[in-house]
Amino acid sequence: MDQARSDLLGKTNVKKALIQLSIPATIAMIVTALYNLTDTIFVGQGSGDIAIGALSIANPVQMIVMAFGLMIGVGASSIFSRAYGRNDKVTMRRSVNTAIFMGVFFSVLIAVIGLIFLDDLLLFFGATDGPDGNLHYAEDYLFYILIGLVPFSLSVIFNNLARAEGRAKIAMISMVIGAGVNIILDPIFIFDWGLNMGVKGAAIATVIAKTASFIYVFLASISSQSKLNIDLKKLYEIDKKMVLEISTIGFSSFIRNALGAFLVIIINNIIKDISLTPEIHISIFGVVNRLVMFLLMPGFGLVQGLQPIVGYNFGAKLYHRLHEVIAYAMKLLSYYFVGALLFTMVLAKPLFMLFTSESNSLLLSEGPAALRVVALGFGVIGFQVILSSVYQAMGYPLRAFLVAASRQFILFIPILFILTHYFGIEGIWWTFFAADVIAGIGSMFVYRYEMKDLHDKINIPVQQLT
Known part of the structure; x- marks a missing residue:
């Protein structure tokens, strides 16, 4: 091979x-875009035009979590690939374990901060209050997204690790599963002929889709065909020095993606002002x-x-x-x-x-x-x-x-x-x-x-x- x-x-x-x-990379990228696109289409059709803005308001949080996931995934993949080349199984296992720890830590931290300061964050992101505002839609959406940040972050990390071990198709299938589940569940959860949950339904469908994507790539990663050397009994074996190395290698990826969230916040607030x-x-x-x-x-x-x-x-x-x-x-x-x-x-x-x-x-x-x-x-x-x-x-x-x-x-x-x-x-x-x-x-x-x-x-x- x-x-x-x-x-x-x-x-x-x-x-x-x-x-x-x-071809597989393009399919994966299109599928990534489908996550946000389908949510927006169904929310607009099911909950109205103002509700669409709620997704734009909440989007910076997802972009920041994606930025952390890519930072960890890119950094850990680099360490893993080099260890894989020299057949250093201990470093391979610890790079994966450390990436999992970092993914869970940052996701939980962002979720806790987000849930505590939910309204303040949304208003800072550009939400408008009042009876005709989009704040309540954004609250409904972001609350459930925050609850589901851990599988979202870990799916990004494991997709990068799957590519690092030469299993690009696993990453692609994982993303296709996520998009497929999202497309199927969105109308069921959003529209009145289904569960009639509106924006809440869109968020719950997204969380379920991200979770399904993570479960698939995780099961593939602990299978005998994977070289990631994941031992569920030794997940505690992390390398503190590796945290800094992973962050340093993946920092440019983090900055590029975090800048996107920063721009969305600025534009939302300019629109709010003028x-x-x-x-x-x-x-x-x-x-x-x-x-x-x-x-x-x-x-x-x-x-x-x-x-x-x-x-x-x-x-x-x-x-x-x-x-x-x-x-x-x-x-x-x-x-x-x-x-x-x-x-x-x-x-x-x-x-x-x-x-x-x-x-x-x-x-x-x-x-x-x-x-x-x-x-x-x-x-x-x-x-x-x-x-x-x-x-x-x-x-x-x-x-x-x-x-x-x-x-x-x-x-x-x-x-x-x-x-x-x-x-x-x-x-x-x-x-x-x-x-x-x-x-x-x-x-x-x-x-x-x-x-x-x-x-x-x-x-x-x-x-x-x-």
């Missing part, structure tokens, strides 16, 4: 290898956010398939293969994102209509217009997506972080305050476009420089590169 994987990464036609590795109808505009932002993520996920799946090819060939100094696969991935990514742009421009209103049964005129007029503006930046984001992923695969985490942060933080926040000051709510949607275009053009120049550097290395004998 190891030889076959080595041949796939280092000898198989890179275009064929990229497609082969990208909009005359903040509940509807927060709902519009929630729908736009989920649709954009769903539309972009196949592109992110492609670069996940690209990363192991880049890492292997960069380490082996096979620069001709490296140049070819990056160029091919860039071409595919550009085609896809342009296609997603055209798709959004044509179908923006029908997409929004999936989320509402009330035919709110403001939602159905401003919502599609906002989505079209945000989608205008799709044509250039491929360069920053490729660069960030390639740098990560090459072992340049700081460069990868700077590329990602340039759009999401460094550019976005100042542009957001400037444009909303002059253009109000519309300034939010144009901020997405402006940040994507500026970061995309900057990334394009860096991409061309890096590709030229790789091209120059192709003609240099390997001996001179060592």
